[in-house]
Amino acid sequence: QEKVQQSPESLIVPEGAMSSLNCTFSNSASQSIWWYQQHPGKGPEALISIFSNGNKKEGRLTVYLNRASLHVSLHIRDSQPSDSAVYLCAASTSGGNYKPTFGKGTSLVVHP
């Protein structure tokens, strides 16, 4: 069964700083990695996904995937107070029986 672990559990950064979040997964055959953002009282919202080794950039977000080390990271440039939320990493394998596994999340606080 796929296992997904996230670190750190919580992160506090000043406004304008870079926020770096980490995620490790257990199955090298995992097809896709998604990052979701969750604000209190709301459901998770998809931010960015990556399927191939390497990096992907969208706006202030950059995600790096290294399949050999089963590691993916999310970096938020110029962090804003509105980025304060829980960030969830999700991994899933390919095939007909798709079942995503989520990490427990990193709580990010960006203070003004």
Added chain:
Amino acid sequence: NAGVIQTPRHKVTGKGQEATLWCEPISGHSAVFWYRQTIVQGLEFLTYFRNQAPIDDSGMPKERFSAQMPNQSHSTLKIQSTQPQDSAVYLCASSLVGQGYAEQFFGPGTRLTVL
């Protein structure tokens, strides 16, 4: 587009009572997922449907939990004889296709409290 709709938003039941949670997926999405979220366990997969057919219910506690999708516009999660440990936020999500590359759209969740 109203997004994924979940009702009720909050539900309080007494121990041993039944709870039925409702989910309306985004129109045109073929896959519907149910999750349970707690502080301790995080977001746990329960079950999912593709084109209304049950695909995987491996996360469902077998004896008291059941899920159905009678038509493409709604799914229900039923918990019989609720127990305090069932207290959690239950989230429903839908995606265009039931594959890993597809983004999941989550509803706001139903907070279930079992007294």
